[in-house]
């Protein structure tokens with residue numbers, strides 16, 4: 001950073017690290033220590049404000065996660081803060097609640113990061129640097145997938161392809177490790193849907209953005225909270241909250257089936273003319289295809305309406321905060 005560049009840089013931000021935690025008792029103390037080191041170093045170089053802090057969002061854990069957060073807060077009340085949900089509301093809601101809390105606590109920027117130290121804490125400094133250079137959103141992009149199983153690799157790839165096909169901007173290999181400025185979080189807060197899919201919404205906000213590459217490690221302790229069933233429902237949420245394309249597909253399938261019935265009709269007429277038809281077969285096959293097509297089209301059209309109502313009706317609270325530190 002030369003001094004000429006320095007004059008154009010934004011002031012050192014009041015930064016909040018937003019850490020969603022669901023049953024992270026085995027790892028959270030270590031995460032806190034690592035973050036304390038990182039933030040202290042950035043405070044010492046004058047890159048972030050000395051009142052920057054770590055905000056743990058306890059997503060309704062059933063283990064001692066909240067107890068540990070309380071202990072950390074008692075030890076250092078300015079550095080460690082916490083939010084506790086009354087119930088498990090999922091990773092996306094925990095991240096969102098933390099970002100909004102950061103906004104309410106006058107932060108200039110917030111970085112969301114997993115609690116299990118899979119996201120490289122060394123990337124924090126580079127994200128802050130990019131923010132100070134003028135970017136509103138900085139996406140952490142992993143440049144390795146060797147820690148993933150072949151299955152996870154394949155499904156992740158297919159998922160990003162599908163999202164792109166459906167017209168949703170996602171950043172490949174970006175999970176929820178990212179910096180957002182105050183401006184970007186304020187824009188995000190205007191999205192009222194209750195099925196949050198941040199990886200789709202955040203890229204669609206616009207703004208000047210940047211990417212920071214990092215190497216994703218393995219979970220330091222504890223177990224993954226994303227078993228296959230949760231991964232599938234996460235993917236479904238991503239698809240249905242951004243697109244009614246699957247419903248269009250039903251309509252298209254209906255039309256194809258109708259066209260098939262016309263082809264069938266021609267075939268039946270030819271068979272009858274040539275005297276090869278078994279009696280009753282033709283009318284049965286035709287009505288089967290024709291009615292099938294008609295039913296699918298009707299379902300598709302009803303689905304379009306339900307899809308629209310669904311897109312509008314998402315108005316429930318996303319989470320309930322039970323305690324704040």
Ligand code: UDP
Pocket residue numbers: 019020021022023024059088089090091094113114115116118219223224225226
């Ligand atoms: N998490 C959460 N609520 C949940 C599930 C997960 O807040 O219902 C948090 C979890 O504590 C971690 C992050 O989301 O900080 C990512 O979860 P995990 O590491 O289990 O997912 P994976 O890395 O295996 O995809």
Ligand code: MG
Pocket residue numbers: 114116118219224
């Ligand atoms: Mg993890």
